[in-house]
Amino acid sequence: MTKKARRTFTPEFKQQIVQLYLNGKPRKDIIREYDLTPSSLDKWVNQHQTSGSFKEKDNLTPEQQELNKLRKEIKQLQMENDILKQAALILGRK
Numbered sequence: 578m579t580k581k582a583r584r585t586f587t588p589e590f591k592q593q594i595v596q597l598y599l600n601g602k603p604r605k606d607i608i609r610e611y612d613l614t615p616s617s618l619d620k621w622v623n624q625h626q627t628s629g630s631f632k633e634k635d636n637l638t639p640e641q642q643e644l645n646k647l648r649k650e651i652k653q654l655q656m657e658n659d660i661l662k663q664a665a666l667i668l669g670r671k
Contacts, residue, residue: 588631594618595625 597607598618608615621631628635637645 591621591631592625595621598622 594607594611594613598604599622604615604618607613608618624631624636630636
């Protein structure tokens with residue numbers, strides 16, 4: 578069983594495929610003709626209908642966006658805390 582190499586597609590290509598689908602071309606024909614996986618086509622159509630963008634960051638749910646924001650904030654606070662600990666150690670020596 579050989580694995581297929583991972584392919585990447587341009588946003589323009591994805592847009593053309595979605596347009597073919599929206600214009601009524603059968604899903605099965607698009608998948609076969611362009612050698613796509615059904616999940617890829619479904620994902621592109623969903624992304625197009627949701628946000629109009631094929632970038633992952635544009636298609637995050639509000640919960641995922643909030644989680645990413647909170648993770649960044651935690652990292653920032655941890656760095657600030659480490660800096661304060663180092664400053665306290667330095668000042669404590671003098």
